[in-house]
Amino acid sequence: MSRQGYDYGKILFQRDGGPVKDKKITRRIFLGIIGKLSILIALLAEAIGAIRAFIPQVLYEPPSKFKIGKPDDFPAGISFLPEHKLYIFREEDNFHAISAICTHLYCVVDWKPDQKEFYCSCHGSIFSKDGINLTGPAPSPLPWFSLSHAPDGSLVVDSNQIVNVDYKFSV
Ligand code: FES
Secondary structure, three states, rough: OOOOOOEEEEEEEOOOOOOOOOOOOOHHHHHHHHHHHHHHHHHHHHHHHHHOOOOOOOOOOOOEEEEEOHHHHHOOEEEEEEEOOOOEEEEOOOEEEEEOOOOOOOOOEEEEEEOOOEOOOOOOEEEOOOOEEOOOOOOOOOOEEEEEEHHHEEEEEEEEEEEEEOOOOOO
């Protein structure tokens, strides 16, 4: 017997025999709902996992060969291309491209024009203007990448083709 009336299973009756107007959620009903919800959530999670298994887990890397702009887009001296993590050097009509990614743990190095050096603020590696590692934990020089022309006259960097430090691309 409840405070409002008699409880016969799920249907409640008032003392005068009529059903209770407002539905009362008993502990049993509440626990039943929680149990069903738990099963539903578990099935849903299982279904999502099964669907994800059909989607290939591919790591999409940026292309190694990319356009960086027309030669005239680059003033004399050094330009930094943050989207490619790359420094472009222009000396008259000669160009070369040096990676801005530190060879220690892949932080982006900063060009220090006063010292004419690259500096990695992560662990203090210093590289010469040519990318040679001078001090710090960096184990190897900053790589130089090959340059070429696209049919539209743009410069193209191929980061898969590492070239020597005396490499120059003339336009
Ligand atoms: S990441 Fe550049 S020195 Fe460590």
